[in-house]
Amino acid sequence: MSFLEIIDQFENFNFKEYFNSVSKKDIEETLRKNRLSHYDLLNLLSETGEKYLEEMAQKASELTVQYFGRTIQLFIPLYLSNYCTNNCIYCGFSVKNSIKRRKLTLKEIEREACEITKTGMRHILILTGEAIEVTPLSYLKDAVTLLSKYFSSVSIEILPLEIKQYKTLKKAGVDGLTIYQEVYDRKIYEKVHLSGNKKDYDFRINTPENGALSGLRMINVGTLFGLGEKRKEAFFTALHAKYLRDKYIDTEISISLPRINSAEGDFKPFCNVNDMNFVQFLMAFRLFLPRVGITISTREGADFRDRLLFLGATRFSAGSKTEVGGYALSGAESGTQFDIHDNRSVDEIISTIKSKGFQPVFKDWDVF
Amino acid sequence: MSSDLFKLGEKTFKSRLLTGTGKFASKSFIPKMLKSSKSEIITIALRRIDFNSKTENIIDFIPDDITLLPNTSGARTAGEAVRIARIAREAGCGNFVKIEVITDMKYLMPDNHETLMATEILAKEGFIVLPYILPDLVTAKKLEDAGACAIMPLGSAIGSNRGIKTKEIIEILIENCTMPIIIDAGIGRPSHAAEAMEMGADAVLVNTAIASAKDPESMGKAFSLAVCAGRMAYLSDMGRQGKSASASSPLTGFLR
Amino acid sequence: MIITVNGKTESTSSNTILDYITGKKIKPESLVVEYNFSILKKGLWSTTFLKENDILELLSFVGGG
Numbered sequence: 213m214s215f216l217e218i219i220d221q222f223e224n225f226n227f228k229e230y231f232n233s234v235s236k237k238d239i240e241e242t243l244r245k246n247r248l249s250h251y252d253l254l255n256l257l258s259e260t261g262e263k264y265l266e267e268m269a270q271k272a273s274e275l276t277v278q279y280f281g282r283t284i285q286l287f288i289p290l291y292l293s294n295y296c297t298n299n300c301i302y303c304g305f306s307v308k309n310s311i312k313r314r315k316l317t318l319k320e321i322e323r324e325a326c327e328i329t330k331t332g333m334r335h336i337l338i339l340t341g342e343a344i345e346v347t348p349l350s351y352l353k354d355a356v357t358l359l360s361k362y363f364s365s366v367s368i369e370i371l372p373l374e375i376k377q378y379k380t381l382k383k384a385g386v387d388g389l390t391i392y393q394e395v396y397d398r399k400i401y402e403k404v405h406l407s408g409n410k411k412d413y414d415f416r417i418n419t420p421e422n423g424a425l426s427g428l429r430m431i432n433v434g435t436l437f438g439l440g441e442k443r444k445e446a447f448f449t450a451l452h453a454k455y456l457r458d459k460y461i462d463t464e465i466s467i468s469l470p471r472i473n474s475a476e477g478d479f480k481p482f483c484n485v486n487d488m489n490f491v492q493f494l495m496a497f498r499l500f501l502p503r504v505g506i507t508i509s510t511r512e513g514a515d516f517r518d519r520l521l522f523l524g525a526t527r528f529s530a531g532s533k534t535e536v537g538g539y540a541l542s543g544a545e546s547g548t549q550f551d552i553h554d555n556r557s558v559d560e561i562i563s564t565i566k567s568k569g570f571q572p573v574f575k576d577w578d579v580f
Numbered sequence: 581m582s583s584d585l586f587k588l589g590e591k592t593f594k595s596r597l598l599t600g601t602g603k604f605a606s607k608s609f610i611p612k613m614l615k616s617s618k619s620e621i622i623t624i625a626l627r628r629i630d631f632n633s634k635t636e637n638i639i640d641f642i643p644d645d646i647t648l649l650p651n652t653s654g655a656r657t658a659g660e661a662v663r664i665a666r667i668a669r670e671a672g673c674g675n676f677v678k679i680e681v682i683t684d685m686k687y688l689m690p691d692n693h694e695t696l697m698a699t700e701i702l703a704k705e706g707f708i709v710l711p712y713i714l715p716d717l718v719t720a721k722k723l724e725d726a727g728a729c730a731i732m733p734l735g736s737a738i739g740s741n742r743g744i745k746t747k748e749i750i751e752i753l754i755e756n757c758t759m760p761i762i763i764d765a766g767i768g769r770p771s772h773a774a775e776a777m778e779m780g781a782d783a784v785l786v787n788t789a790i791a792s793a794k795d796p797e798s799m800g801k802a803f804s805l806a807v808c809a810g811r812m813a814y815l816s817d818m819g820r821q822g823k824s825a826s827a828s829s830p831l832t833g834f835l836r
Numbered sequence: 837m838i839i840t841v842n843g844k845t846e847s848t849s850s851n852t853i854l855d856y857i858t859g860k861k862i863k864p865e866s867l868v869v870e871y872n873f874s875i876l877k878k879g880l881w882s883t884t885f886l887k888e889n890d891i892l893e894l895l896s897f898v899g900g901g
Contacts, residue, residue: 247755265832265835266830266831266832266833269830269831269832270831273831458756461717461718461721461756487835488835491832491835519831519834522831523831523832600899600900600901601898601899601900601901602899602900602901603899603901604899607899610899623900623901624897624898624899624900625897625898625899625900625901626868626895626896626897626898627895627896627898628842628843628893628894628895629842629862629866629867629894629895629896631860631862636866637863637865637866637896637897638896638897638898638899639866639897640866650897651900651901653900653901666875667868667870667875667895668897670868670875670877671868671875671895671897673897738901765901785901787901788901791899
């Protein structure tokens, strides 16, 4: 059964009714279990679950230490290009936005890489908008080949590709893929993606699986909180991660929780996700999928991120710039994708992590 | 629990207790045991005849409505297991086969690698393949891909009656495999069988414990009741013992 | 002629497989015959003639776990 078929099974499921029916006893029952069903997940995501945050936190904290130890994997994002042919109403890079567009040449990429390695970071995430003519596969391949010389892990967060194309990039040195569905609710997906290839819901939802099938070592999924109804979106995100984890046991799966942010082109989120919701969902993910990673970006503020260390987070971006390049001084500014709310330098983040009793991990493995 | 049928290959069974024909003091116990235990699947082996002794055909002791599960015991390689399976089918035993390939003569642990190779061949030939393995998730996943119809992880060494020593690994298989899990080997007491079913196993295979009992007929019934009890407990979704609240500092106070 | 039965070579003067089996006083009902690596159905035992260097496996189902 494909993940699309799994989602379709819930087409007539009355989420509102179910969430309203969750009793305190249901939550207590769920918290007693070690192996959670998707009904247990729904219980934890419900409004009733809000009354049990501390109990969830204690269990989530214990599970995270049990399966991940007290370690936080660090990575740094590098935007190679912000050209984009899609019109997504929530995104700073939308083709309709008149921002300064820029694409790094290979020489510029190398300059950025040199600058970044000074921070000690060894895992890099490269990002582009969707513009295959501007950043064709050959360009991406060259960029990855180059960056593989500087970093021990290269992940990509770029336009969705076919299995064959992922294999090409894997050969060049890519080992991880981040791809967010943005919104699992089909109707809202249609509403927020007005033009461009990204309109293809089915292709996008199958992309994480394409990544796994091409042999990539790590797949990171997520929904963009603020678009779809938050509890439903959290539910489908976790189901998606579980589907991939169950089907591809040789692939590391992790979940991100990006929340819509002010730079995202004046767009007002349809659904507000406050800190309490965020924490509740993060912990529900941890309890439902104890061994799946949880990635937190610098969209979230410093203090908040530090709290999340104790609640289930396992990967942090650090010292991030969300404009194209941005690490090496070039004088060329370009539009950012989202506002950064944790402006600490890599060194500052490292020392905070250590002070909280965690070990920052720069290099987890080498790509052979 | 009349709706809780056990689907295996193309057949459906009421009983989740598989039995074996080995080690009985007398073969005459077998039909009585089958009746008292309500087991519907029984294993048999294939051997060269002994010219010097009277050959009793084990099949004569098994009622026609029982599904035969020939096992490839004696095979030391995938090739030998495949040959035995084909012979058994040709001889009229049906499509089911339990692949047992043992090269370790000390502990009688199965050879997962040879078992996988035999499964790949026999599944393509239309056999309902039940491989007997040392529990291992990677092997189990490969067996699923190869077309096995169930996985038979051992609970502990054959004949040891030590119970389910491989419990944690089997729990991983139960959680991650889509095919039925039939725990085989090492189940020495009805309580072990109940435990296996409480864990979420789909069925158990018990041979030595029943065959070597003073009263195999009663022991068969005891195992049957234990399997039902364990299964019923599992289906009623037993709540696990909650851990007492740990007195550590609050983690979500900052949200209020 | 010399044939191999259950892994051992022996000399026999039997004509057909059935002759050989009845000669050894084996009950045919419980027997499975593999003749030169293929199963020989019971109906063919009386009409299959043994040749030099034939390989026979005489098997039966026994108790096993």
